[in-house]
Amino acid sequence: MTQRIDVRAERDYQVVIGTDLGQELVPLVGDQARRVLLMHAAPVARAVAGASEALTAAGYGVSTIEVPDGEDAKTADMLTRSWSALGEAAFGREDVVVGIGGGATTDLAGFVAATWLRGVRVIQVPTTLLAMVDAAVGGKTGINTAAGKNLVGAFHSPSAVLCDLSTLRTLPRADLVAGLAEVVKCGFIADPEILRIVDASTEAATDPVSEELAELVRRAIQVKADVVSADLRESHLREILNYGHTFGHAIEHGEHYRWRHGEAVSVGMVYAAELARLAGRLDPGTVAQHRDLLGRLGLPLGYVGGRWLQLHEAMRRDKKTRGDRLRFVVLDGIAQPGRLEGPADDLLVEAYAAVTLG
Template sequence: MSGRAPEVVRVATAAPYDVTVGRGLLASVPDLLRRTLPGVRRVALVHPEPLGALADDLAARLGEHDALTVLRLPVPDGEVAKTVTTAERCWTALGAAGFTRSDAVLTLGGGATTDLGGFVAAAWLRGVPVVHVPTTLLAMVDAAVGGKTGVNSAAGKNLVGAFHEPAAVVCDLDLLATLPRAELVAGMAEVVKCGFVADPAVLDLVEADPGAALDPAGDVLAELVVRAVRVKADVVAGDLRERGGDATGHPGREALNYGHTLAHAIERAHDYGVRHGEAVAIGCVFVADLARRAGLLDAAVAERHRTVLAAVGLPTTHDATPFDELLATMRVDKKSRGASLRLVVLHALADPRILADPDEGLLRAAYAATGPAPGEPHEEEAP
């Protein structure tokens, strides 16, 4: 995408919006706001505290010529921000400033920021417009698109939230150059996931040149972002509120949760100290092995999960967190129905289905297969 015009992916839900992917887009955010939300004169800018300088720059652009008044809402960095307490602080600030339905929320940050900021917008006055400017790979391809918002609670991750679609999403690929490499690698888990559940060309691109896939300045990563956004846009347009799939057996939006049931349990067990993408990578390996053991998935496709994820530096094994602890959390996952544990699995490449109430012996065996190989140290013992 270097030197090329930005690409626009249309999310064709009942309230359609555009996801713009390109370079040098941060400067265009004020004009986009004026075009998309012409009546807005005040904006609440939600951003993590470490991105203060970038938020300063964006706020200055928004305020040029007195076009927009900006209320700064700095929040903690990462998953620790996703609490009702933080959201309440934001709502208190909006109330003190007199924010009305003609005002808007603008998020600048990673997935936790878009989740939190979207939830703040969804609940304030029962819904004010929100525009997302994701700054991480994970947020660009996942959290900022699709309208899922939420915070974490003692019961689990993202169990408190609302569907609230953005008015627009701006993915400035230049921002990826500022990411620590570990964060860029973690975000690749959501990209690879899209390859397995819907677009195998993603896997081909990663396997052909894993280094190029992680180069923020190159065209391969740009292509991967666009493809992942298209996958999510297509799925969301057909099943925004995750109410189910179609007559073919496709699980609809639930397909995007591939690998996430175990991933969310791992995150909670580690008090959200494990990166989301790292947990998703382990979760994908787990459900692929589960599907193989259940006789649903070819062994070669299951093994491909390990090779593709490892090629970009993602973990494919996990430490010895007791499975009973993880299983208890998995049973209150959003995809569960009553006492039924439901997991997204593959029957073949790009053929996701729901596996309900799998045999517990298979679950335990698949989890054991994500442990370190004989002779390898556990995560906490690694040098």
């Protein structure tokens, strides 16, 4: 059954969730567009071929650009290559960029659309669990630099998001499991029913054709839709979506983005939970629940030792930092997110020790 979730933004849009949604793309592109740019990574070439065929048959001029898979797509070089493709295609204000792939692809496609002619429409077609529940919804776009992740970007809401659950059937299991970290995050910050579903059966939660996974996707997207509708530009509430991301992004940066995003966020959530416990804000039982659920899903719970100075420096460059004061999203309880500003260095180091492997 196809479901639609409304998102309020500078222009409202819908997230469409279902299976075999290829027929939805052409009407979403609409009558005003003449040209469509399909941006994609190599693993989804078959889906791109089908989209290109349908759009061409409908009378659009279709261009495609293949980008590197994963975070290697989010570079200034790929950005300029994409601009060049748009220029060569004489891409106009009424035309549409379509991002097909994982979160890195949708991040890049969104930023390309945001910056071409000061903003053209983008339709996001996420093909990974992580992209469906996180990157493709909400209008955050960006690229990485040597200084850190997503430090260059723009808010540019899509005109639609198509989440075709059938694409999860061919997703490597490690990628599916990594995407579940963002789903579990939504459970901890807003929707305890997510945690109940995962706790009841991690086997069902990791089954790409199960009703449980479809329900988890819907619930996680609803959490994000509710939050971003209330706070489009991350001025207050939207920051709660960054639970686990401050430490997680530091890991990604230190590992040169070789870690999957969800794996880093998993460790980041455990770190944030331990930090909240040390600050007297979270009970030990909820910290143990983090470790139990994430560990049973097969997600990492810790990181190597001896990297504190590197991690601390990366966190100081995080977007949530104000001046020299680190700011963490923490929990005061399940579905009770808050902020911890300027925690003492000894607490930061002690929390690191709590997630250090070996």
